[in-house]
Amino acid sequence: MTANGGGGPDGGVVSPHGPAIAAYGEALALVHDADVASVRALAELGRSALREAHRDGVRGLASDMELRSVAAEAAGLARRTDRRLQADIDHALTVVDDYPTVFAAWEGRRITRDHVDVVVQAGTGLPDEVRGEFEIAAIAVCERDIATRVKPALRALAERLHERTFTDRHRDATAGRCVRVSHGADGMSDVTATVPTVIAVGMLDRLMQMGQSVKDARVAGAGVGAGAAAGPDAASADEAADTRTVDQLRADILGDLVLGGAPVVDPFYGTDRAGGLGAIRARVQVAVTAETLTGRDENPAEAVGAGLIDSDTARQLAGQVGEWDRLFIDPVTRTPVEIDTYRPTASMKKLLMARDQHCRFPGCRRAAIRCEIDHTVDHALGGHTHIFNLAHLCQRHHSMKQFTTWEVRQLGGGVLEWTSPLGRVYREDVPIPAVCFTSETANPPPVDGAGGPPPPDGPTPF
Structure with a gap:
């Protein structure tokens, strides 16, 4: 030009x-x-x-x-x-x-x-x-x-x-097949799958067929509802009409298939017992305030490592949890009870997950549920299994801490200080707490009947 x-x-x-x-x-x-x-x-x-x-x-x-x-x-x-x-x-x-x-x-x-x-x-x-x-x-x-x-x-x-x-x-390029997620605004994300072209075209065609089938059934159902011969399976008069577009139907069907369907690659697919892969359900780590959880406000919650989600979705996910474990921490030191074993207790893991939210290497935002709990001072070298000697590190940075000259120490309160091989110092502060439960009573009952003042409530992810 x-x-x-x-x-x-x-x-x-x-x-x-x-x-x-x-x-x-x-x-x-x-x-x-x-x-x-x-x-x-x-x-x-x-x-x-x-x-x-x-x-x-x-x-x-x-x-x-x-x-x-x-x-x-x-x-x-x-x-x-x-x-x-x-x-x-x-x-x-x-x-x-x-x-x-x-x-x-x-x-x-x-x-x-x-x-x-x-x-x-x-x-x-x-x-x-x-x-x-x-x-x-x-x-x-x-x-x-x-x-x-x-x-x-x-x-x-x-x-x-x-x-x-x-x-x-x-044949060699198929080794690079993968799925990626790019998080966007307003609680939405893009899912990109790199697969062989014939698979991609087949996936889209099946989604189009399924979406069209739902659309046709919606039209047929409306016709049945208008006549006198409506059967017992016909939609009730007060049932909300399905007004989803074809694009919206395809997106919803894809989510249903991925989250609820049994994959053909399941080793037990087609046998007389349920396949193990089909029983796997997705895990999402969500942090939400008590006010949003109880409906007192409509502030967004956070899907840790991804982005914000709307309050209705957060409450729906919380409602599906069968058991809630509240975390109790010391009112002065804000630390849980230390243990002598190598592995932290379940309550300590939950507190660490709520505290860290993601990998604690500077700049890394890999969600805590995808990370490993690392002893900052190695347990084999006398490091204690204490809440302030533990932190989440992804596999990449966990191994880098072990096999390179990067050094890390905890400054207290969960704050990590990293020192690079060239001597530069990076401070990784504790993420802003996203969850906090408070009691409405001035003197809540003691825990487990132990007597004495109970510790304050701590954060709980689900």
């Missing part, structure tokens, strides 16, 4: 926006230089980690731990999550080392960063022998148009250069 000069002192019309456009152009140049420098620095950071891990000929777990460690260090500088930083390091290594010609074209402003990303994506899986040829041809394609419009041409180019058949590559 080209642009004219926009006029000037020789009779052309001068745009009043000229200075602003020029300032934006200067800003773009600064961003370009910064992006190039950032990718180069991230690639060097990755190389440094790999060199350190391979210095003594050690590979495998040691390499991954070194990458995790430096990614966490860089994440502290960038104020981002270490998982995202490690992904950026991997991408930078790919761009700089595997696509040097494309990187040079980007550095020379022949193409944009968006072009680089689509080229790398299209070239995934190409053999090393043809990557150089692909780079040169891809740059020529990218110079003709913006990044979003060259994707089909780049995919076609990569397809022509592939030495393996599409069938073979698809």
